[in-house]
Amino acid sequence: MNADFLNDLNESQRNAVEYIDGPSLVIAGAGSGKTRVLTYKIAFLLEMGMKPWNILALTFTNKAAREMKERIALLVGPDRSQTLWMGTFHSLFNRMLRQESSLLHFTSNYTIYQPGDCKSLINGILKEMGLDNKVYKPGAVCGKISEAKNALILPDQYMADLETYQRDNRQKMPALGQIYKKYVARMHQANAMDFDDLLLYTYLLFEHYPEVRHKYASRFQYILVDEYQDTNYAQHEILRLLSEGNDHVCVVGDDAQSIYSFRGARIDNILKFTQQYQGAKLFKLEQNYRSTQTIVGAANSLIAFNKEQIKKDVYSKNEIGRPLVLNIAYSDVEEGEIVCNRIHALHAQKGLKYQNMAILYRTNAQSRIFEEGLRKRMIPYRIYGGRSFYDQKEIRDVLAYFRLVINPNDEEALKRIINYPTRGIGNTTMEKLIHAAVNSEVGIWEVLKDPLVFNVTLSAATHKKLESFYEMIIGFIEKREEEDAYQIGSRIIKESGIFQEAYKSHDIESQTMQDNLSELLNAMNTFVEIQKESGEEVHALLTDYLSEVSLLSDVDNQETENKDMVTLMTVHSAKGLEFEAVFIVGMEENLFPNSMAMYSQREMEEERRLFYVAITRAKNFCFLSCSKMRFHYGKMDFCEPSSFLKEIDKQYLRLEVEREEYRSELPHESLFNRNKLAVSQDLHTRGKLHAINSDSEVVTEGNTLDTVEVNGQILKSGLTVEHDRFGVGEILSLEGDPGNVKATIKFRNSGEKCLLLKYAKIKLI
């Protein structure tokens, strides 16, 4: 055996790696080398003679799996690492379900419904049942169903439960059980599964078919689970069914980083692991190798406010490092300016690469302002989440064609495209078809095949249109096993008329549509190429492509090339990542912590853990910021600093005042006395802006200028100007270098502001 690599580990890591005789729980503090333990443990198992296909390793994202495989390959070679069963619960059990689908009365080419499809299906069911979709909000209904599925509660059981019924009744939604039941039936008829079904049906398969369970339980002799704190009840039960009897299970996680309870994650899974797995060994990794002592200290002081947690003492032996810095901006736009300026400064003055910096926010909607700020400065950035490529209209339309071709029972796909591009099949016709389908308890596709059989009354013209649509799809279906994904993909785009639709006009809209279409085809082409390279003479079929695409997450989608770009993402998607410098923005009450969490202790603790995750992403620099006001649905809202800020031990936090005039303008009293937010230095004893910030701030020398020319306008002190947001005001002074001029302007209604003329839209009047 060659396991010299174990010498790379510290003692507690090594202990966790070497224990393979029974169940174990590894509590891994932030930055303590969790991934290292997992990869080394798998390598160790392989060196001990275990076969790669006997190991099941479950990760939180596909990207995490990919990276872990690469690291294992370095330890034991690519051959063995390649054949490991490693991936997310969803993707691995999806693979398995496609093999075993007939037992569950699905075919192997079932569609995976996206949340949008689920909502639309719910909408249809509501209409059918004559329920008001203002009372039964489709999103909320989906949430309830998802919750039930994650707790492994089936419709009949749901309806039989009195407590559940009473709760639903109180929420004015007594029919939820009925809707759930119908939903399951319709999903089945459509040969479709949603995300939760991938877990639920896996559980049911193992529960009802002992021989299937045994097959997989004996194949997987050792099971490892990463990010165990974010698993839900269904995942917990799947794990139990697969490991019962041998208990060779190792789960790794950190209860302080549990941030997915809204998705059904049960923190109890990790808190009670040692009770559920008798004789389980507990290992704790407490040394943080990632961050400075200050960052670890700040994070510890924050998380101490949470009640329920496993006791641990995370520490760092790295440098003490610099304090966290808090900036308070006047507006959301200014917060963007401050952050982007500092990113620029860190890059220009400290030589920090853009790829080592990240802006983390609570909600996707916050990204736009930072995007604009970075664009103006020509700073390259990459944004994750929000509306991704696959969420765009034309892409979803094309994917709907693909889905229908793979699975003609996919009704959401059918409804989406039967009249796109427009071919004269309108609402009335669709209503008729749906009505006939529901009445005869068959799918719409069946009705479409021969409407007359189902007594649908149609004009001859409409009949003709339906027929030619049907024939077109049949034509594609005939080719789907014959051509590879790229070939049939381009065929569908052309023959369906989508291509024509995109090229019929020359405005910007159709330009982006054209770009998106060719990008999609490109992606399909590379998919086919990669499949070909991996050896098999098997075609990369459209069905393979679809299956892959439906389970991709935004983080998975990231290009592997290391481009030098600033990362923008939600705190949630930053889990597991690390950066030299992290900017945590929007630190305001009702935003972070989010207003939805305000009235529940449990959710507040989750928000706090989320903030903990955000802070611990930083290796060296952590910048916090908030704004006094912010645009919200087109209205300006006033904000207060987050209550979490005052939970950070004051010795680790420094308040930085961006602009001199804020000294008088900011309600320091209310901020720092009434809220008892600690400030490490006395604001009033500090010098001018550039003196305070000289170590990490853009240093703007205060050369006073008399006149400046900007965009052909000659500006000087005393002149009156107009600004988009702030209104009319008088220039008080101008300073800076030509081309980078700051103007102090006293606005009539918005007070005194200091603006960079390079960016501010100012009109002389």
Added chain:
DNA sequence: ACTAATAACATTTTT
């Protein structure tokens, strides 16, 4: 059946 115009509504986080 399609288009344009207006009203309503929404943002928490994601496999």
Added chain:
DNA sequence: TGTTATTAGT
């Protein structure tokens, strides 16, 4: 603010 659902007009 930006998107989506509904409505009225062609």
